[in-house]
Each structure stands twice: as structure tokens, then as C-alpha cells.
Amino acid sequence: MRQLIAVARTLRERGVMGINERNAHFNLVYNERFRYPLVDDKLLTKELAINAGAAVPRLYGVIEIQHQVQSLAAMVADYPDFVIKPARGSQGDGVLVVVGRSGKSYRLADGILINQPELEFHVSNILSGIFSLGGQIDRAMIEYRVNFDPVFERITFRGVPDIRIIVFFGVPVMAMVRLPTRAAKGKANLHQGAIGAGVDIATGRTLTAVWHDHIVSEHPDTGNTVQDVQIPSWDKLLELAAHSFELTGLGYLGIDIVLDRDLGPLILEFNARPGLNIQIANRCGLRARLDAVLAHRARLTSIPERVAFARECFALAS
Amino acid sequence: MSRRHLYVLSAFLAGLGLAVFLYKVVVLGFPLQPEKKTQTWRVEVRMQFEAKGGPAKLRLNLPLGGNNLAIIDQNFVSPGYGLTMGAGRTNQTAVFAIRDAHGPQTVYYRALVHALRVPDESARAPVPELPQPAMEGAEKVAAEALVRAARELSADPETLAALLLKRLKNSAADDEAALLLGPQPSIVKLINVAADLLRIAGITARPVHGLTLDPERRGAHFITWLELHNGTEWVSIVPSEKRPVLPPNTLRWWNGRLPLAQVSGGTGLSHSVAVSRSYEYALDAALKQGRKLEQKLVEYSLFGLPLQTQSVYRSLMVIPVGILLLVILRNLVGVKTFGTFMPVLIALAFRQTELLWGIVFFVMVVAVGLSVRFYMEQLKLLLVPRLAAVVIVVVLTLAALSILSHKLGFERGLSIGLFPIIILAMTIERMSIVWEERGPVESLQQALGSLVVGAMCFLLMSVPTVEHLAFVFTELQLVLLAMILLLGRYSGYRLTELRRFRELAR
Numbered sequence: 117m118r119q120l121i122a123v124a125r126t127l128r129e130r131g132v133m134g135i136n137e138r139n140a141h142f143n144l145v146y147n148e149r150f151r152y153p154l155v156d157d158k159l160l161t162k163e164l165a166i167n168a169g170a171a172v173p174r175l176y177g178v179i180e181i182q183h184q185v186q187s188l189a190a191m192v193a194d195y196p197d198f199v200i201k202p203a204r205g206s207q208g209d210g211v212l213v214v215v216g217r218s219g220k221s222y223r224l225a226d227g228i229l230i231n232q233p234e235l236e237f238h239v240s241n242i243l244s245g246i247f248s249l250g251g252q253i254d255r256a257m258i259e260y261r262v263n264f265d266p267v268f269e270r271i272t273f274r275g276v277p278d279i280r281i282i283v284f285f286g287v288p289v290m291a292m293v294r295l296p297t298r299a300a301k302g303k304a305n306l307h308q309g310a311i312g313a314g315v316d317i318a319t320g321r322t323l324t325a326v327w328h329d330h331i332v333s334e335h336p337d338t339g340n341t342v343q344d345v346q347i348p349s350w351d352k353l354l355e356l357a358a359h360s361f362e363l364t365g366l367g368y369l370g371i372d373i374v375l376d377r378d379l380g381p382l383i384l385e386f387n388a389r390p391g392l393n394i395q396i397a398n399r400c401g402l403r404a405r406l407d408a409v410l411a412h413r414a415r416l417t418s419i420p421e422r423v424a425f426a427r428e429c430f431a432l433a434s
Numbered sequence: 435m436s437r438r439h440l441y442v443l444s445a446f447l448a449g450l451g452l453a454v455f456l457y458k459v460v461v462l463g464f465p466l467q468p469e470k471k472t473q474t475w476r477v478e479v480r481m482q483f484e485a486k487g488g489p490a491k492l493r494l495n496l497p498l499g500g501n502n503l504a505i506i507d508q509n510f511v512s513p514g515y516g517l518t519m520g521a522g523r524t525n526q527t528a529v530f531a532i533r534d535a536h537g538p539q540t541v542y543y544r545a546l547v548h549a550l551r552v553p554d555e556s557a558r559a560p561v562p563e564l565p566q567p568a569m570e571g572a573e574k575v576a577a578e579a580l581v582r583a584a585r586e587l588s589a590d591p592e593t594l595a596a597l598l599l600k601r602l603k604n605s606a607a608d609d610e611a612a613l614l615l616g617p618q619p620s621i622v623k624l625i626n627v628a629a630d631l632l633r634i635a636g637i638t639a640r641p642v643h644g645l646t647l648d649p650e651r652r653g654a655h656f657i658t659w660l661e662l663h664n665g666t667e668w669v670s671i672v673p674s675e676k677r678p679v680l681p682p683n684t685l686r687w688w689n690g691r692l693p694l695a696q697v698s699g700g701t702g703l704s705h706s707v708a709v710s711r712s713y714e715y716a717l718d719a720a721l722k723q724g725r726k727l728e729q730k731l732v733e734y735s736l737f738g739l740p741l742q743t744q745s746v747y748r749s750l751m752v753i754p755v756g757i758l759l760l761v762i763l764r765n766l767v768g769v770k771t772f773g774t775f776m777p778v779l780i781a782l783a784f785r786q787t788e789l790l791w792g793i794v795f796f797v798m799v800v801a802v803g804l805s806v807r808f809y810m811e812q813l814k815l816l817l818v819p820r821l822a823a824v825v826i827v828v829v830l831t832l833a834a835l836s837i838l839s840h841k842l843g844f845e846r847g848l849s850i851g852l853f854p855i856i857i858l859a860m861t862i863e864r865m866s867i868v869w870e871e872r873g874p875v876e877s878l879q880q881a882l883g884s885l886v887v888g889a890m891c892f893l894l895m896s897v898p899t900v901e902h903l904a905f906v907f908t909e910l911q912l913v914l915l916a917m918i919l920l921l922g923r924y925s926g927y928r929l930t931e932l933r934r935f936r937e938l939a940r
Contacts, residue, residue, distance in 0.1 A: 120929070120932055123932045123936065123939045124926070124927050124932055126939040127927060127932070127935055127938060127939050128927075130938060130939070132935050132938050132939075134925075134926065134927040134928060134931045134935075135768075135928060135931065136765060136924055136925045136926060136927070136928060137925040137926070137927075139925075140923060140924075140925035141925055182816070209867070209871045210871070233814060234814075237814040240814075240816055240817075241817065244816055244817030244818065245817070246817055246863070246867055247867070307872065308871070308872055326937075329933075329934050329935075329936075329937070330937060331937045393934075395935065395938060396935065396937055396938060399937075399938060400938075401938065
């Protein structure tokens with residue numbers, strides 16, 4: 117018992133944020149309820165981003181009602197690879213990544229082959245809302261599959277790595293690269309077993325990573341070190357992140373960005389309740405950084421100012 | 435500002451609840467603990483029938499008392515009915531009559547029963563003349579043969595009766611006993627035949643129906659036993675090998691072969707009986723002082739409701755206690771469960787099945803449902819029909835488990851029909867999704883979490899003191915509300931997060 121209290125005290129001193137604290141002091145306070153649909157529905161997010169001139173993966177098509185499932189084959193006929201997503205999915209559930217064809221079958225990111233009826237069944241499931249928050253009926257979106265930048269090739273097991281940045285009032289406060297593993301079946305989601313490598317906000321170089329609440333420095337499948345990888349076009353990423361505040365109006369959010377080999381950074385989605393394991397990836401609590409933003413919020417109006425503030429304040433003290 | 439607002443509101447609610455609670459305990463003298471042995475019971479019989487239109491008459495047998503139990507008060511709730519009371523040769527009856535009745539009719543009878551410390555003299559009551567049974571032909575021959583055989587092997591009326599009961603119970607097909615009993619005899623039929631046989635043997639005997647008084651019992655059932663006069667007093671003989679004596683606190687209600695109640699001018703007569711301990715004695719002091727306020731307080735509390743409804747609230751009032759535990763386990767400990775309040779519903783179901791069987795049944799139903807759900811994955815059904823199919827499978831599984839456990843003699847299995855079927859089906863669906871998306875470990879973890887939380891809620895909710903406090907002191911719900919409001923602003927770590935972030939505390 118005394119040990120537990122000691123742990124809690126140490127965590128508190130280091131500014132590690134728990135779920136209750138995030139919900140009570142950040143989500144409930146700085147994120148207005150009516151803005152949630154903008155980020156919970158990825159189709160709305162995409163529209164928002166396009167209108168603001170931000171790059172997103174191209175949308176091939178949307179399936180809204182069961183009847184349209186028949187047109188799925190025609191919709192994807194021209195594309196060798198694509199991604200099917202529930203518009204209102206959470207935590208990466210229900211995302212299907214098709215990397216190629218084999219005869220009449222589709223090859224998924226984890227190597228499994230599925231046939232047309234199975235693919236259509238998956239879309240039907242998405243429409244009935246089994247992957248959506250609260251189980252409301254949903255829409256399925258079919259979009260461009262990112263050809264990811266080879267920079268993470270050595271530390272990725274299949275799938276597409278992405279970069280998660282936590283943004284507080286337009287200031288990027290913490291970042292990590294999410295790297296798919298065999299256990300995550302090629303998905304870049306920490307809940308499903310992907311690893312997350314912390315990123316130095318000032319330089320865009322990776323740090324150690326978190327895997328199932330543990331700190332690791334090598335990718336579990338490839339065995340290569342995840343440290344000291346320079347993320348390309350880091351300035352651009354920070355700007356995109358800073359811009360997300362104006363885009364969504366949410367005070368506290370996470371932005372997920374992928375690096376495409378040809379198209380550069382693309383916004384995948386926003387998250388109004390970003391996970392907290394990013395703290396383990398960066399070996400650093402969020403609280404101090406968030407408090408720093410709150411203290412200087414008034415003078416941080418333009419995007420360059422906010423990016424500069426982040427690079428200066430949240431640089432690794434090495 | 436909002437924090438202070440919350441504290442003020444919580445303090446107000448808690449203060450109000452505690453003040454009323456203390457007032458009831460200190461001034462009114464409400465008991466803090468449930469009484470283990472109660473001396474006074476309230477018995478309520480509710481009768482319902484469908485009137486045909488025109489005059490209707492309901493004849494109800496009233497409790498006789500005896501066996502150290504006395505009826506100290508009784509009343510009838512029968513709007514529009516005229517009431518006449520009468521005493522037959524062996525029974526007390528009440529007749530409710532009405533000139534013109536339409537549609538469903540409900541009539542209540544309530545009695546206050548008190549346990550006497552000194553045995554009463556009803557056992558020495560005069561012996562009524564009972565008519566010889568009307569039997570003819572083969573029946574008469576069979577009966578006489580049975581009596582003759584039993585008389586050879588017995589010494590006195592008690593042993594004769596016991597022997598006859600045993601003989602009747604072990605009747606083989608086509609023998610004399612089977613002829614008298616007819617096909618598939620009920621226990622009541624068996625006792626009726628035994629009474630006939632004893633009368634043929636010249637012993638005054640009669641079937642008696644009564645009610646065993648438990649502290650709390652909704653849907654109580656009448657039991658039937660045999661009474662015979664051994665020359666000096668009445669003796670009760672219970673046809674059960676497990677417990678051949680009458681359970682303590684059994685209220686004798688009526689004698690003979692007629693049912694509890696009969697109706698003319700109506701159809702579909704049904705009755706239900708509820709028993710509960712009476713708290714009136716605790717309030718006597720206050721009520722006798724004639725203070726109007728207290729009287730109103732009792733009248734406008736849950737005690738003012740009919741007994742059947744009181745029993746429902748007895749279950750309902752402990753739900754908030756379970757909910758409080760659930761909030762603590764989820765927000766302070768961080769246990770993962772399926773569905774927000776599913777564990778509390780599971781706990782409610784456990785109240786009917788008891789913990790061990792509840793868990794066994796829960797695991798079996800979920801396991802069967804999950805396997806069917808995985809099989810159905812191949813059929814590629816859409817969500818709503820698939821859920822509906824799972825619901826049907828769950829219902830069938832429950833039915834099969836009930837039948838199986840009944841045949842194997844576990845009476846607990848009969849109550850699993852009260853499991854929250856829809857919730858179970860949703861759980862199965864949710865579990866299979868988590869199973870596919872996050873793997874079996876996560877899925878089983880959440881299922882186990884739900885089960886453990888449900889079991890803990892059940893254990894807390896079934897502590898007699900908790901149930902007593904929640905029901906008798908309704909105002910404590912306000913204290914619970916205040917606690918939950920305060921927990922709603924708890925923003926510290928969850929216990930599981932201390933483990934999750936342990937690398938950061940190094």
C-alpha cells in the first residue's frame with residue numbers, strides 16, 4: 117500500500133497524466149461537445165482538412181447503405197490497393213488494408229487473402245455500426261492506401277506507420293511514431309500491439325518506444341533500434357499539427373499524420389481523446405508541458421509562434 | 435466555482451440524508467440491523483379474476499392460526515364489494531360479493547400474524563364429525579385392502595398414517611394404491627387419499643393447508659400436510675422423507691379439499707401470496723404518542739405500499755449500492771468491463787440464482803453464445819438479424835440449462851430465466867468483436883472483469899444489513915448520490931494506471 121502511494125506520488129511529481137485527469141481537466145473543459153462529431157466522423161474531418169487546404173489521402177468512394185455494397189467491386193476496380201475504414205471507428209477497429217490482388221481475392225496487409233463476399237460482409241458490418249462509437253449506424257470509406265516513406269522501413273512490420281502529435285491550443289506538445297508489429301496485424305494502434313516511439317519535438321528525432329506499457333528500444337519483429345531516426349519534413353508536420361486547432365476548434369486533441377513517399381505528409385485523422393501511453397514513449401509526463409502552454413496561451417496566436425514555442429520549451433534537455 | 439457548487443450540493447444531499455436517517459434511528463427507533471428472528475409477520479393475499487358481468491361472489495378461506503401463531507389483525511381491500519365473514523364447521527371464510535362487476539377484479543386480504551410464547555390450546559380443540567368417504571366398487575375394495583395390510587403392521591394412529599403414506603408414495607403401477615391415486619398424483623391428492631384411508635380405519639383425519647412464514651417471501655406457496663386426531667390431540671404428519679416435521683412458524687390456513695378461494699360469476703381466479711416481517715412494533719412508541727408527523731412519515735414511505743410492491747423495491751433499492759461499487763471499480767481501480775452497467779444487471783440476476791450457480795450459468799451461456807456467434811461469422815449475416823439470432827440461442831440455452839438442472843435436481847437452475855437476455859446477447863456480440871480485433875486475451879479479460887465486478891456487486895448487495903439499510907432508510911440514497919457526484923470529479927490516478935505507468939516512476 118505504502119509502495120502504491122509512493123508510485124502515485126512520483127508519477128504526480130513527474131506530471132504523468134491519468135485518464136480521469138485527462139477527462140476531467142482537459143476533455144471536459146477545453147473540448148466543446150458539439151465539436152466532437154467533426155473529429156469522430158472521419159469523412160467530416162476529411163472535408164474539413166480539404167477545405168483548409170491540408171493534404172489527406174484521396175477518397176475513392178463512400179458506402180452509406182447496404183444496397184450500395186454491391187457497387188464495391190466496381191468502386192475499387194481501378195485501384196490495385198486501397199483502405200476500407202469505418203467513418204466513425206475508434207482505436208483502429210474495423211480498418212481493412214488491401215495491399216494487392218491475387219486472382220479474384222484481395223490480399224490484406226497481414227498477408228491473408230479474402231474473397232469478394234468476405235470483403236462485402238466487412239463493409240456491411242461497418243454500416244451496421246459494430247465498430248462505431250456507441251454502435252450508431254455508420255458509413256464505410258474507401259481511400260488511397262499510403263505508400264509510406266521508406267524512412268521507417270527498418271522498424272515496421274507490414275502496415276503503415278503514422279505520427280501522432282498531441283496538440284494543446286495549437287501548440288504541439290508531444291509526439292510519437294506509431295510502428296505496426298506482427299501482433300498488431302499491421303495496424304498502427306498501440307492498443308492492438310503496435311509500438312510507439314517518442315519524438316523530440318525540437319528536432320524530430322525518435323527516442324525509445326513503448327510496447328504494451330513497457331519501454332523498448334528495438335522493434336520487436338525486426339530487431340532494429342527505433343532510436344535516432346530523423347523524421348523527414350518535421351517542420352511541415354509541426355505546422356500541420358499547430359494548424360489543427362483552427363481546423364477543429366478543439367483545445368486538446370491528437371492528430372495522426374502519415375508520410376507518403378510521393379505525396380508527403382497526409383492528415384489521417386484527429387482524435388479528441390488521444391491515448392496516454394505517449395507519455396511512456398517519451399518517458400515524460402504531459403502535465404508540465406500542458407501547464408506551460410496554458411501559462412503562455414495569450415501570446416501564442418500565430419502558427420509560427422506556436423511551433424517556435426514548442427521547439428523551444430519541449431526540446432529534449434540533453 | 436463549479437467545484438464549490440459540487441461540494442455544496444453534495445454536502446447538502448449527504449446532510450439531508452443523514453439528518454433524516456438519524457431522526458428515524460434516534461427519535462423513531464427504527465432498527466439498524468435486520469432482525470434475525472421476527473415475531474410479527476405481514477401476510478398479504480392478492481386475488482384476481484375476470485368478472486363475467488353481473489353479480490360475482492368470491493369465497494376465501496381465512497387463516498386459522500394455531501401452532502403458536504395468532505392472527506392479531508386482518509383487513510380486506512375490496513373496493514365496491516360487500517363482505518360477510520362466516521365460520522364453517524372447520525374453516526373461517528370471508529365472502530366478497532358484488533351486484534355488478536366487469537373486467538379484471540383485484541381483492542386483497544392482509545393479516546398481521548404474531549408468534550405466541552405460550553402454546554395455545556388449539557391442539558386440544560374438539561373433534562369434528564367427519565363424513566366417511568364415498569367409495570364404491572373396486573375403489574372400496576382396494577382401500578379396505580390397503581388399510582387392512584397397514585393395520586397389521588402398525589401400533590397406533592400415527593404409525594398407521596405414516597405407513598399408509600409410505601405405501602401410497604411407493605405405489606407401483608396397477609396396484610391398489612395406484613387405483614386410488616390415479617395417474618401422476620400430486621402431493622395434495624396423495625394426502626387426500628391418505629385422509630380417506632384413515633377415516634375408513636376409523637381415525638379422524640383431514641388434509642390441512644398452510645403457509646411457512648419466512649422473513650421475506652414474495653410468491654409464497656401453500657404447503658399441504660395431514661392432520662389426524664390420536665384420541666387426545668391433533669397431530670401433524672408431513673409426507674416428506676427429508677423433513678418429516680412441520681417447518682417452524684407454519685401458519686395453518688384451512689382444512690379440507692377445497693381450494694383457497696372459489697369464485698362464482700367470474701373466471702380465471704388466481705392468487706399470489708407475499709410474506710414480510712412487520713416493522714410496526716418498532717414504530718409503536720412514536721405512533722402511540724399520536725404524533726401526526728411520524729404517522730405520515732411511515733404512511734408516505736415504502737412501508738405504505740402493498741407487500742408485493744415492497745418486495746420489488748427491496749431489490750430495487752440495493753441497485754444504487756451496487757452502482758456505487760461499480761463506479762469505484764471503474765474510475766478508481768480501472769477495471770475493464772463490457773457495457774457500463776452490465777455487471778450490476780448480472781448481480782441482480784445472481785440474486786435469484788446464488789453466486790456459484792450464477793457464475794456457472796453465466797459462463798455456460800456466454801460460452802455457448804460465443805461459439806454460435808463464431809459459427810455465424812461464416813454465414814455473413816447483417817448485424818440486427820445476427821443479434822436476434824444470438825438472442826434466440828441465449829433463450830434456448832437458458833431453457834436447456836433450466837430443464838437439465840431441474841432433471842438433475844438443482845432447483846437453482848430454474849431461476850436463470852431471470853438473466854438479462856438482451857444484455858447477454860449484446861455482451862456476446864461485443865466480446866466476439868473484441869476477440870477478433872484485439873485478440874482473445876483482451877476479450878476474456880473484459881469478460882472476466884465484468885463477471886468479477888458483477889460478483890462483487892452481488893456480494894455487497896446481498897449483505898442483509900445493506901439490504902435492510904437501503905430499504906428501511908430510503909434517505910440514505912441521497913448520501914449515495916452525494917458520494918457518486920463527488921467521485922464524478924475524481925481526477926487522480928486509477929489503481930491500474932499505477933501499474934501502467936510504472937516505467938515512468940522508476
